[in-house]
Amino acid sequence: MRLLNASGCLDALTAPEVARSLDAFVTKTVTPLPREGNAPTRIAETEAGMLNAIGLANPGIERFVDTMLPMLRRLEVPLWVSVGGFAAAEYASLCEVLDDHSSIEALELNVSCPNVDEAPQSAAQIVRQARVATRKPLFAKLSPAVPDIAEVARAAEAAGADGLSLVNTVRGLAIDEQTLRPKLARGAGGYSGPALKPIALAAVYACYSATRIPIVAMGGIVCGRDALEFVAAGATHVALGTVLFADPDAPVRIRGEFAGELAAHGFASADDARGVAHEGGSTLVGHAQHARATIR
Secondary structure, three states: OOEEEOOOOOOOOOOHHHHHOOOEEEOOOEOOOOEOOOOOOOEEEEOOEEEEOOOOOEOOHHHHHHHHHHHHHOOOOOEEEEEOOOOHHHHHHHHHHHOOOOOEEEEEEEOOOOOOOOOOOOHHHHHHHHHHHOOOOEEEEEOOOOOOHHHHHHHHHHHOOOEEEEOOOEEEOOEOOOOOOEOEOOEOEEEEOHHHHHHHHHHHHHHHHHOOOOEEEOOOOOOHHHHHHHHHHOOOEEEEOOHHHHOOOHHHHHHHHHHHHHHHOOOOOHHHHOOOOOOOHHHHHHHHHHHHOOOO
16 A cells, blocks of 8 residues: 555645655646636635635646656656546647656546636546647546546546545535634635545545546545545545645654554555455455555
8 A cells, every 4th residue: 555645735845755755646636727726715614624725726737847856756656646627628639748758657637626627527527638749657536526426437447547545525505603704715616634534535536446547535634544444445545634734744754653553453464454354355455456556
């Protein structure tokens, strides 16, 4: 199992030591053109997590490649780049630009951001065109806010996805105690944190049964026990999100706790624990063998 960050939850250039404590660093989503994002206020705490409505603020692909990517390379951490757009052709264009950069290990297709007005095309369309544009591994980041996430995952796999990132935030709203108006200027935003965990677990569980590709799980992971539960549900790797805002030492702590949880349950490795929440030994073996062969 590898430990990553959820896209947008860590600035590696501001906190390089935190980034180096991960097994791979996932960038904030990059779009074809620069985006200022949504108006402030863009982040608000809640009782069991946080809301954000950043709106894909980023410098655009040209500046990312020319300025940010060289700085990220100096961290000497495997890099995953999250890419986003509003049409399948935009995703493909981004993947084509990034394809020749050997320092980039994988690309994450952000097909599920809840904080923009423009709706992208279907995940399968995006993956299909991106697959033609790059030789790099493609991970489709999906939203749980769909009628059947397993169906979306199967379509992404059939279109050429090498893996899944599960899950993105879900839409939520917080009301200010004094003004009785939304805390975020946009109104609703993407909800993350501990309360997202059962939703994310359900998505991982369903998609593990429906596909044969590795899953990077994220959503409310704050301790080693959480990581073990996601692996048991079928995750190949796990990513930390909201917890990094409050605990920059979380990667080291959770890695140690996870090792302890594995030992306490009699597992020699994460591979032995993967998928144990499911019934049927032959299916589990097939999943584990495929997962070990992809993005170790």
